[in-house]
Amino acid sequence: MDKRTSFLRGIFELTQSGKASDGLREILGNETAQQLETLVSHERATNPPKVAVIGKAGVGKTTTINNLFSAELKVSHALRGTSEAHHKEYGLRGGGVMHVIDMPGLGEGIAEDKVFEEIYREELPKVDVVLYVMQADERLLGEDQRIFTDVVLPAMRKGNGSGKVKQLVVGLNKVDLMEPRQWNTKLNHPEPEMADTIARRCRDITKRLAGQVPGLAAESINFYSADRRYRLDDLMITLIGAAGKAAWKLPKDTADPFELAAPEVQEFVRKWRAENQGG
Amino acid sequence: MSTVQLTSAEEQRIIEMLRKEDRDRIEVILRTASALLSWLADAVGLAADLYRKIRNVAGEFWQALRSLFY
Numbered sequence: 001m002d003k004r005t006s007f008l009r010g011i012f013e014l015t016q017s018g019k020a021s022d023g024l025r026e027i028l029g030n031e032t033a034q035q036l037e038t039l040v041s042h043e044r045a046t047n048p049p050k051v052a053v054i055g056k057a058g059v060g061k062t063t064t065i066n067n068l069f070s071a072e073l074k075v076s077h078a079l080r081g082t083s084e085a086h087h088k089e090y091g092l093r094g095g096g097v098m099h100v101i102d103m104p105g106l107g108e109g110i111a112e113d114k115v116f117e118e119i120y121r122e123e124l125p126k127v128d129v130v131l132y133v134m135q136a137d138e139r140l141l142g143e144d145q146r147i148f149t150d151v152v153l154p155a156m157r158k159g160n161g162s163g164k165v166k167q168l169v170v171g172l173n174k175v176d177l178m179e180p181r182q183w184n185t186k187l188n189h190p191e192p193e194m195a196d197t198i199a200r201r202c203r204d205i206t207k208r209l210a211g212q213v214p215g216l217a218a219e220s221i222n223f224y225s226a227d228r229r230y231r232l233d234d235l236m237i238t239l240i241g242a243a244g245k246a247a248w249k250l251p252k253d254t255a256d257p258f259e260l261a262a263p264e265v266q267e268f269v270r271k272w273r274a275e276n277q278g279g
Numbered sequence: 280m281s282t283v284q285l286t287s288a289e290e291q292r293i294i295e296m297l298r299k300e301d302r303d304r305i306e307v308i309l310r311t312a313s314a315l316l317s318w319l320a321d322a323v324g325l326a327a328d329l330y331r332k333i334r335n336v337a338g339e340f341w342q343a344l345r346s347l348f349y
Contacts, residue, residue, distance in 0.1 A: 007337050011312040032332045039322075039329060040315075187289065189296060233303035240310045248315035252307050264284035265293060272297055 018094030049249035055133035056105035070253035136172035229257035
């Protein structure tokens with residue numbers, strides 16, 4: 001491994017495990033590497049990553065959190081005034097926790113909406129990144145557009161002017177349910193025709209959402225399937241971009257889609273990775 | 280590296296998926312490292328001296344990495 005690769009991998013591993021690798025120690029020297037470890041641990045302990053996940057019941061918020069971060073839920077308590085909004089703490093591989101504000105979408109009822117709107121306004125300005133999960137279905141966009149325009153974006157713009165809201169990511173989930181439903185269960189991947197349809201229709205949804213919701217950037221919208229673990233890395237990359245300089249604190253252990261493939265596919269993948277990725 | 284149950288077309292598709300996975304992981308690593316280094320650059324006081332040390336040691340690719348995303 002060359003010095004540059006060793007440095008980058010070492011820095012990445014440090015953000016995930018909290019430990020400096022031998023390669024990084026060799027490049028930076030023991031003392032500097034130790035200082036970096038201390039600083040990273042201190043920052044994670046005093047200012048842990050904070051993510052808000054918003055979405056209506058049934059859109060797959062919990063599966064998204066579980067498969068995107070592969071972190072272990074340690075604590076969950078309901079936020080005041082509601083039994084549906086939760087503050088959750090997930091344990092991280094390198095120690096410390098990630099805070100997740102798990103919020104229902106609006107539209108369940110007028111009284112509940114008022115409580116949720118207040119929680120949005122209180123919590124959203126404090127988080128590193130907001131993931132708004134919705135089902136990738138054009139017919140369901142109307143209510144979400146209203147929620148973005150009237151509640152989510154104004155809450156996030158607190159003291160932030162009226163431009164694009166960088167910390168917001170919209171995840172279009174459940175693309176595996178789109179027609180024509182041609183999901184190859186052996187490979188755990190859509191057939192080419194379905195993949196093309198998914199990409200085209202999600203581009204249309206993205207264009208429509210970004211066009212009709214001022215402040216929502218097209219590059220902040222991505223599509224995936226949490227159930228099938230499809231395009232989780234793509235969603236992670238979008239989240240990293242949205243989280244800006246705080247992105248290093250997010251866990252990056254997306255669930256492996258090949259674990260859901262047929263055993264012979266898993267075996268092929270295992271061998272390929274061993275030969276091409278050093279394990 | 281042949282697996283009897285897989286056709287060559289299936290193997291080819293899996294390899295394409297794995298190569299995309301590789302590209303995505305590299306992007307995740309680059310963006311994460313870039314975010315950490317940018318955060319360090321801003322974390323004055325405690326981190327300022329450390330930032331300078333790392334920059335000196337890894338200076339040959341430091342600017343290139345930072346300019347990728349920030």
